[in-house]
Amino acid sequence: MSDYKAFRVELTDKIAHVEINRPEKINAMNADFWTEIIDIFRWIDETDEVRVVVLSGAGKHFSSGIDLMLLASVGTQLGKDVGRNAQTLRRKILELQASFNAVDNCSKPVLAAIQGYCLGGAIDLISACDMRYATPDAQFSIKEIDIGMAADVGTLQRLPRIIGDGMMRELAFTGRTIDGEEARAIGLVNRTYADRDALLEGVFALAREIAAKSPVAVRGTKEMIRYMRDHRVDDGLEYIATWNAAMLQSADLRVAMAAHMNKQKPEFAD
Amino acid sequence: MSDYKAFRVELTDKIAHVEINRPEKINAMNADFWTEIIDIFRWIDETDEVRVVVLSGAGKHFSSGIDLMLLASVGTQLGKDVGRNAQTLRRKILELQASFNAVDNCSKPVLAAIQGYCLGGAIDLISACDMRYATPDAQFSIKEIDIGMAADVGTLQRLPRIIGDGMMRELAFTGRTIDGEEARAIGLVNRTYADRDALLEGVFALAREIAAKSPVAVRGTKEMIRYMRDHRVDDGLEYIATWNAAMLQSADLRVAMAAHMNKQKPEFAD
Amino acid sequence: MSDYKAFRVELTDKIAHVEINRPEKINAMNADFWTEIIDIFRWIDETDEVRVVVLSGAGKHFSSGIDLMLLASVGTQLGKDVGRNAQTLRRKILELQASFNAVDNCSKPVLAAIQGYCLGGAIDLISACDMRYATPDAQFSIKEIDIGMAADVGTLQRLPRIIGDGMMRELAFTGRTIDGEEARAIGLVNRTYADRDALLEGVFALAREIAAKSPVAVRGTKEMIRYMRDHRVDDGLEYIATWNAAMLQSADLRVAMAAHMNKQKPEFAD
């Protein structure tokens, strides 16, 4: 892997560990962050050896969200014409969105491990992950409302599918902070672990379990759930039938079946 | 505000309090109710001073639903030709739906405070609100099944997004009554308060909090969540980018930022 | 009813009891199963006397999912050309899906009663039912991942609408087994009952309650909720208005109203 400024990336036992690595800045999302994350997830997508991703934040906090300096710098690029400014801003927002779309569209499962602050843009980020796990004292807040804007890099678009419409609106209108336990109760995170060490241990255990499954099956499964977020049941059924028409001819099915019959652990090619 | 027969409407501190005001009739929804609610929400939409809405019912109950006299009177308008009757009924139903669409489409957040009965049409109504809060002894029932019809002013259309598909079907098929606590457990209401006084106090506190946020940001947030109920994630991302292309040029962003830096409370224009 | 090999079907008091009846094979879904279930639900759809369906499994377990012999036999039908194999497999998957679509599209409510194993294809099946009830020691697992494939007869398509996106992915990627209590906590089942006897008693009580309602209203309600899983709120409102334009001219409304006025139990025609 190449060197990153905002991240630390490691690949061990088929698991890519992507850690936001600016702990002295509460892992605020600066310009490096937004471009590097695209490169990292392109590499993950193209590297057959990577089967699962764990996303975490170095230090006491997951992330305080977008770096306010970055936001301020966008303002300086604006001119006098409202229409042209609007085109500039629209393009800029689409660019930022592309960074988290890279996480959402990644063909391998992404597990987020969250402790401490998870604010504003950090909620947008974890909404683009597959699953979320936290410590009880994690603090979640849709902070955008407090800087006078509607969240525009994914929270308002992806979170309603995860936590339901009613509580979604309360959190988005008030910016209220919830802790890890409440996050679990409303379905934002799947489980809490006592502290950061237990959290990482627990999430890596899950990741290892997924990494041992057939990669062909895991990617198909992710693609189908992703697809269902936006499509009809009948379209989804037709899509999986077309998908599996090829994938059921893969060796993984035979490997899994044979292992099942012999009560052994299957070994799948990358 | 003009005088209403089925409602009492007050505007204090940027919060419009809309109270169904026929306590002697358990706040049953009569002809006045259905037309006045459209006027009220048009006024709310057009009045910049209103930033949040609290919807409640006067007396011991929120509402017993549609007035059966009104339903009976529709029957008297029918003639002999099934086809023409169908056109009359279809138009009538679309008219009733328009009353609650006015709540759903309102550009400001609507918080429902529910005590006592919340039956039939009242469920249709609260399904069109942004958030719902209740007392523990509130009683919710999709009563339509018991008068031999499928609910047709919004319950079956909006509630599945709020409480999920499985319990939705049980409640709709059986008309089973659930209390405030069960309503909270399945996500129908966000929180319960000990009694009606605590309920109103709690909901108004929330409303005040939202009223203090940037109105530009609150409306954008509501529009985006409303949009996501029916659209794809990629469409939603494109829509917020286009929306914020204008809104990020608003003064509210600067006001909020400045207040944030100075750790002061921001003051936003209406 | 005709004789079935994989099922036992009874009609009592307007309730069709459909029981998977291969307890010695843990109710594994063999070739008979997949074709008979279509016939059974066509009969249910066409038989006005049937108002509700209870679906259960004979013996200690609900079902272990698709019979692995059946899966193996599909493999033997494949030839050398990958393209033609893909067409064969695609057609075969669409056929299997059609069996559970018959359950999903059935115009009467289907209640699943689940004890013991509910694995793989059995999850696909219960995802196509209206409501699910279980014993605390039931065991649910999206087993497909362990035989190297993405679930393709409905689980990945229907379950996200029932249990939400976050936990859905964990269960689908890991194949983790959850018991009845956890299933209830995440909304997969509506309620648990102490043991199989209590379960069937409870589910039949619910079924009787639904069977006593207006069949015109129950079918309309089911059609609307089914429709909303895949459509927009505004489309849903237009659809129910068109539907009820005819149905509100039914006698059931008058029967229900009259009974309501006289505080009697209504009797509806089939």
Place this chain on the structure above:
Amino acid sequence: MSDYKAFRVELTDKIAHVEINRPEKINAMNADFWTEIIDIFRWIDETDEVRVVVLSGAGKHFSSGIDLMLLASVGTQLGKDVGRNAQTLRRKILELQASFNAVDNCSKPVLAAIQGYCLGGAIDLISACDMRYATPDAQFSIKEIDIGMAADVGTLQRLPRIIGDGMMRELAFTGRTIDGEEARAIGLVNRTYADRDALLEGVFALAREIAAKSPVAVRGTKEMIRYMRDHRVDDGLEYIATWNAAMLQSADLRVAMAAHMNKQKPEFAD
């Protein structure tokens, strides 16, 4: 009918003739125009006696589009805050759109008869009609591009379904003027007539023919074609099945059948 300032409205032989009536201003669409058209089409919708609508322009031209004075007056309502201006403009555009939505959603067929200029907003208007007929020397132009804006009251949204994507873009990007013959060749109008008299005669003959058909059948037909512009074929089939479930019980079917058998002209109730 009440008196209108921008229109002349007549009802003869079940046909409503709606004529834009500001010939001295080339029928430019002023403030009166935009509000009165809503009232007129509401009246048409609610008046059973009206079965078809003919829309035309008094004098030498159909219409030169939106009155530039009106456009200028909107500008004066804007303040300093870009965000609040954007909300004002968005609301204003939605209001203007509502005027032509009233034409599009009208339950009776609307036939446009076009001579002379048909520019800018006038293209938006005729795109919302059911059918269009013209004189050979009519002049059509998507004029909005020449005042520096994208057409926002319906042309860009509805016209592609009528004339196809390729020529649509050329006309929208260039604002090129086409005459009646070219309009017919690309499907924008169904037929041309030698001059204004022949045009009105021809369109009224068509209108009379439609007025003689079953109103139940005509409205159902219009609703279905309108629905198909935005929905899937399978949704459309389900919708017409639900619609006709009521409408086929209408007397019109029997009247039409009987007339058909006896080779007589049927007479339908309004």
Place this chain on the structure above:
Amino acid sequence: MSDYKAFRVELTDKIAHVEINRPEKINAMNADFWTEIIDIFRWIDETDEVRVVVLSGAGKHFSSGIDLMLLASVGTQLGKDVGRNAQTLRRKILELQASFNAVDNCSKPVLAAIQGYCLGGAIDLISACDMRYATPDAQFSIKEIDIGMAADVGTLQRLPRIIGDGMMRELAFTGRTIDGEEARAIGLVNRTYADRDALLEGVFALAREIAAKSPVAVRGTKEMIRYMRDHRVDDGLEYIATWNAAMLQSADLRVAMAAHMNKQKPEFAD
């Protein structure tokens, strides 16, 4: 092939010729017609040897549409309750639609050859075919309007995609008869041939040409065009990528490539 009462079916040189065979009744669609057509197209779908279908009518006319006796017999099945009648009618219409859906969903191209009358239900039928060819004196009319109903077995749903919105509405509202030449001019048929003999000769020549192509490629092409009628461009691109992921591994590609290089005629397996 089994014997059919309403059809004559022949398979020669990979082309199935399906001929409506009740010339003495102007090929009116009776009860046999509607059930046999489903069987015929299921057989076509399952028989690898069939690569293309030609659909024609025996005698002087293609078909006069639905048999009025059949329509009348439906009326006799209705009872007194409007609601239950509506359910009966809805089910009946869905059944009739299923007959033409079988044509639309057929995995092989269907070419319609039309001479003489093509009225009412016959328009519904040819709208479900892939391509249409006619004699100049063929007569097309959306006859349903004249029997007091909106067409409900496919014309209003499928035809707008073929002939565009503007002329569609004129033909549907007036029931106006157009001949083969006008049908060609508006895109309803692709080409006209001088008389019935030339028509069949021309259509069979086309069919032979298609039958000589790779069946894997032809089916993929049909599936994609069918899919695009109802889906977004981005969904369509993702779908063909998934489809071709398997199909490009087929031998047909190599066979076609090799033949292309050697300038020979390729021979594809069924």
Place this chain on the structure above:
Amino acid sequence: MSDYKAFRVELTDKIAHVEINRPEKINAMNADFWTEIIDIFRWIDETDEVRVVVLSGAGKHFSSGIDLMLLASVGTQLGKDVGRNAQTLRRKILELQASFNAVDNCSKPVLAAIQGYCLGGAIDLISACDMRYATPDAQFSIKEIDIGMAADVGTLQRLPRIIGDGMMRELAFTGRTIDGEEARAIGLVNRTYADRDALLEGVFALAREIAAKSPVAVRGTKEMIRYMRDHRVDDGLEYIATWNAAMLQSADLRVAMAAHMNKQKPEFAD
């Protein structure tokens, strides 16, 4: 501009001329072609000075489509496992599609000028352009069917919206070659010009005309038409209202208005 191997790119008078520049290979689309086109259109998108694009082919032909050597080289990357091959192929197809998506998503209008061969992949390419113009002796063919595959980089997805469903299927199933005149008759090209010189002169004249319009208005217009290809009319109306909420505050509107009043030619900023 940087140097390209497969293209020649020039920017003159706000018009980017993109010419496929491998005339000795009939402009076949090789590996360079597919990657360079993305860079070129990214540059076009980001360069405010570019307002319109003309796409043409050097020499006697527009393009013979994908280079068969490239196709062959993909085959060599495949291994033994059908499932993994399918994933490789799917990714490869999505990559090729991305090249033409770059044309489709380009925010400036793209005009294709076509002479000679326009085969296979070249049809996919021109389907992604805004408008198409040709010489009478141009030759169009959906060639993919003849190499045993369904077209998978855009033809089957985009062309039906341009030429209608009926002729689309004939051309796709048969691969029949049509010339410029027939292409014009079915709406594939907007106009023909006598020869290549006249063609380029005509297309550049059109391009200059568009380049003189307000760039803010042109981009908005393109975005809206692109959006309508895949969205509902009501969504489109909401989208343009949101878009114009910002754009109508642009200076271009005032510039255009002032020029219009003074009957002068407006000058817009890039």
